[in-house]
Every structure is written in C-alpha cells, then in structure tokens.
Amino acid sequence: MTTRAAAPAAPLSAATLPPAADRSPDPATAPAGSVNPAAVIPATISPAPGLRVAALVNARAGTARQGGLDQLRAELREAFAAAGHTTTCRVAARKALTAAIEEAARDPEVDVLLACGGDGTVSFAAAEAHRHGKILAVLPGGTMNFFARSLGLSSNLAEAVRQVAGGEVRAVDLALFDGRPFVHQFSVGLKVRMVTLRRAYAYRSRLGKIVATFRAAGAALARPLAFAVEIETDAGMQRRRASAVAISNNPFGEGHLPYADRLDGGRLGLYVAEPLSRRDAWRLGLDLLLGRWRANPAITEASARSVRLVFPPGGRRPRHCVVDGELAALPAACEITLAPAGLRVLAPAPAS
Numbered sequence: 001m002t003t004r005a006a007a008p009a010a011p012l013s014a015a016t017l018p019p020a021a022d023r024s025p026d027p028a029t030a031p032a033g034s035v036n037p038a039a040v041i042p043a044t045i046s047p048a049p050g051l052r053v054a055a056l057v058n059a060r061a062g063t064a065r066q067g068g069l070d071q072l073r074a075e076l077r078e079a080f081a082a083a084g085h086t087t088t089c090r091v092a093a094r095k096a097l098t099a100a101i102e103e104a105a106r107d108p109e110v111d112v113l114l115a116c117g118g119d120g121t122v123s124f125a126a127a128e129a130h131r132h133g134k135i136l137a138v139l140p141g142g143t144m145n146f147f148a149r150s151l152g153l154s155s156n157l158a159e160a161v162r163q164v165a166g167g168e169v170r171a172v173d174l175a176l177f178d179g180r181p182f183v184h185q186f187s188v189g190l191k192v193r194m195v196t197l198r199r200a201y202a203y204r205s206r207l208g209k210i211v212a213t214f215r216a217a218g219a220a221l222a223r224p225l226a227f228a229v230e231i232e233t234d235a236g237m238q239r240r241r242a243s244a245v246a247i248s249n250n251p252f253g254e255g256h257l258p259y260a261d262r263l264d265g266g267r268l269g270l271y272v273a274e275p276l277s278r279r280d281a282w283r284l285g286l287d288l289l290l291g292r293w294r295a296n297p298a299i300t301e302a303s304a305r306s307v308r309l310v311f312p313p314g315g316r317r318p319r320h321c322v323v324d325g326e327l328a329a330l331p332a333a334c335e336i337t338l339a340p341a342g343l344r345v346l347a348p349a350p351a352s
Contacts, residue, residue, distance in 0.1 A: 047169050047346070049084025051111045053137070054104035056125065058117030059093040061141030072116070075158055079165035085112075101125050105132040112346055114164070116157075118142025119184055123324035127181040130174055130343050137164045137346040144325075146259040147183045150250075151347040163348045170350070172263035174342035175249035177323055178334050182249065183343075184259065186336055187322045188309070189227065189244035189273070190281070194220040195322050221285045226275035228312050233270065233304035243281065244273040247336045251303050256291040262350065266340045267303040274298050307336045 055076050057069065073089045080087045092100045097117075104110050105128035115125035116139035126147075129136040139160050140148040151172075153160045177186050224243045231238050231245070246258075251269035253261030260269070273284060280298055287293045294301065310333045311317045321330040 047083075047085075051080075051085040051135075051346075052109055053080055053085055053087040053112040053114050054107065054110045055087055055089040055114040055116065056097060056101050056104060057089065057091045058097055058115075058121045058141055059091050061117045061121075072157065072161075075161045076114075076165075079161050083165045085165070087114075097121065098124065101128050105129060105134055111135060112137050114139065114346075116141040119144065119146055119325040122147050123181070123183050123326070126174065126183045126343060130181050130339075135169055135344045135346050137167075139164065142325075144257070146185070146257070147324075149257070150184070150260045150263050151345060152350060153347065164346055167347045168349050170264075170345050170347055171341035172343050172345055173249055173266060174339045175247070175268060176337045176339060177321070177328075178331070180323065180328075181339075181343075182324045184324050185246055185248045185322075187244065187246045188229075188318050188330065189242060190220055190224060191244065191246070191322045192318065192320050192327065193223075193225070195325065195327055196320070199327075221281040222278055224276040224278065224281040225316065227316050227318050228314065230310040230312070231270070231272070232308040232310070233302065234306065235302065235304065240272060241275050242272050243276040244271075245309065246271040247307050249338070251301075252293075254291070254294060258288060258293060264341065266338065267305060268307060268336060268338055270302045270304055270307055272300045274300075305338060309334050309336070 053076075057072065059069075069091055076087050076089055090100050090104075101113065101115065101121075101124060104113055105125075112135045113125055113129045114137040115122050119142055121142070122138045125138070126136050128134070138148050138151065138153070139157060140153055140155055141157070145153075145155065148160070149155075153163055175182050175186070226241050226243050228239070228241055229245060231240060246269075248258070248260060248269035248271070250260035250263050250265045250267060252258045252271075276284065276298060284293065284296055284298055287296045293299060311330070313332070317332070318330050321328050321334075
C-alpha cells in the first residue's frame with residue numbers, strides 16, 4: 001500500500017497541535033456538506049512524545065470483554081507510556097459512551113480520541129474527531145472491524161494497542177452522507193434488511209452477535225428485494241433497478257472481506273447489485289464472505305468523487321440505509337461526498 005508524497009514535517013506533539021478553531025475549511029475547496037474539514041495535513045507524521053490520549057471503550061465491545069477490561073486499561077497505559085504519551089481510559093455503553101466521546105472531543109486537553117468498539121462506535125468517534133480537530137485512534141472491539149482492518153491493525157487487541165501506541169499520524173479520507181461523516185460504507189437494500197433482522201435477535205457476547213449476523217444474513221438473502229434508483233456521478237447519470245447499492249470510503253480491495261486496502265485514494269467505491277433471485281443472492285453472500293465478490297456477475301463496480309442517489313416515489317422506495325453498520329433514515333434524494341485527507345489517525349505506518 002502506498003501513500004501520497006508529503007513535504008517534510010516536524011514531529012507532532014501536543015505543543016505543536018493548532019487549536020481546532022485554526023482548522024477552518026477553505027470555502028473554495030471544502031466538500032459540500034462537510035462538518036469541519038481539517039486544514040492541509042501531511043500524509044504521515046511521526047509523533048513526538050507528549051500526546052494526551054483519551055481512550056473510550058464500549059463496555060459491550062466483544063474483544064475487550066474477552067481479555068478483561070482491567071487488562072485493557074493496563075495495556076493502554078503501559079503501551080502509550082512507553083511511547084511517551086499519557087492516557088485516560090473510560091468504559092461506558094450506549095448513551096453514556098456517546099456523551100463520553102463528545103466530552104473528550106471538546107476537551108482542549110485531549111489530543112487523541114481513541115475509540116474501542118464496533119464500526120458504529122468508531123464512526124461516531126471519527127465524526128467528533130473531525131468536527132473538533134482531534135487525532136483519531138481506533139482499536140478492534142466489534143464484530144467486523146472494517147475500518148481497523150483498513151488501517152492495518154491486528155485483530156488481536158493487545159497487538160493492536162501496541163501498533164497504535166507506536167504508530168504514526170496519517171491523513172486519511174472521510175466520506176459524508178448528506179454531511180454526516182462515515183469511515184467505511186453507506187448501503188441501501190440487502191444490508192438494511194440484514195441489520196433490521198439482526199436487531200430482533202438476542203445476543204450477549206461477540207460470538208452471539210456473529211451468530212445473529214449470520215442468521216440475519218441468511219434471512220435477508222432468502223428474500224431479496226428490488227428497487228428503482230437513479231445514480232449520478234462525475235461520469236454521468238444512470239437509471240437502475242437494484243437489490244443493493246453500496247458506497248465505500250475508497251474502493252474495496254481484493255481477496256478479502258469488503259473493506260478498502262487504502263484510505264487516501266480520494267475516490268469513493270460504488271457497487272450496485274442487480275435484482276437478485278434467491279439463488280443469486282446466496283451466491284453473492286458467499287462471494288462476499290470469501291473475498292471473491294468482484295467476479296460475481298451481478299455486481300457492477302465504479303469509483304467516483306461524489307455520488308447522488310434519487311429514489312423515485314413508489315411503494316418499494318427504500319426508507320432506510322445503513323451507515324457504518326447503523327440504521328439511518330433515507331431521504332428520497334441524497335449525496336455521498338468525500339473529504340480528502342479530512343481525518344487524522346494514529347495508526348501503523350502503511351505497508352510500502
């Protein structure tokens with residue numbers, strides 16, 4: 001994986017971080033609907049000691065609970081201390097976690113907002129880091145951890161802690177759904193049905209959630225729906241019928257689950273599944289799981305700087321979408337844009 005070339009930069013420390021107010025966007029270049037894009041950021045900076053890290057852990061994060069929350073606190077403290085940084089750690093769930101992330105993002109004494117949880121938790125933390133000019137760090141605490149995978153983090157939580165603590169500050173792209181930031185994927189169709197069905201299943205553990213996810217996916221694939229959509233990109237407009245539309249923060253890589261291998265390419269990935277039969281839907285589900293979706297004949301793929309979707313009125317017009325794993329209301333028309341280099345992350349250096 002490669003990164004854009006960057007001019008030499010001084011090591012980043014707490015003292016060199018400009019206040020959030022100094023990072024206002026240039027109206028001539030800021031993407032429409034952006035919350036508060038950061039100023040021009042070098043692609044990679046080696047942080048000097050002294051960063052102040054606020055770690056926010058989802059109390060329901062499966063990987064964190066497996067190893068023990070006290071152990072995670074100790075690993076965070078030791079790893080960041082070894083790198084010369086200081087940490088605080090707070091464990092919370094649901095609304096308390098949301099409030100804790102918002103509070104840390106507003107705190108002028110915090111340089112790095114570290115989120116341990118699933119893609120929904122990470123996505124919310126990314127939006128707050130973007131809004132308040134913080135550096136984002138993430139740990140894989142969820143079921144799929146797509147954003148953490150894109151950043152090159154290990155699925156082993158203890159190893160991921162060491163990778164982040166010894167990492168570099170990198171600039172990555174941030175996608176926006178009608179101005180709402182997201183880090184991985186926006187989806188309409190099959191994924192919405194799957195997430196809706198999964199909510200109906202009770203589970204108490206990470207393994208239980210994985211089982212619930214597969215049950216919901218099976219039920220969704222057994223009854224694929226189709227809808228009409230108009231898709232407009234910089235390449236033009238097309239009218240389609242589809243069972244699913246997905247738009248990703250940078251195009252997906254090959255040979256693995258659908259996540260981006262790099263997050264600094266400046267393009268959205270656009271994926272459309274034609275109306276599917278039950279058999280076709282099952283084949284697509286298997287291809288996604290095995291990382292061979294690109295060869296599936298039902299999928300068309302493109303990339304774009306922005307995507308506008310319009311859903312004609314009718315009984316089958318989709319009313320909801322999924323944004324980084326979370327259900328959201330879907331208007332009759334929406335726009336997905338990209339804020340290039342709009343988010344700073346503390347993560348392992350990208351592979352060359």
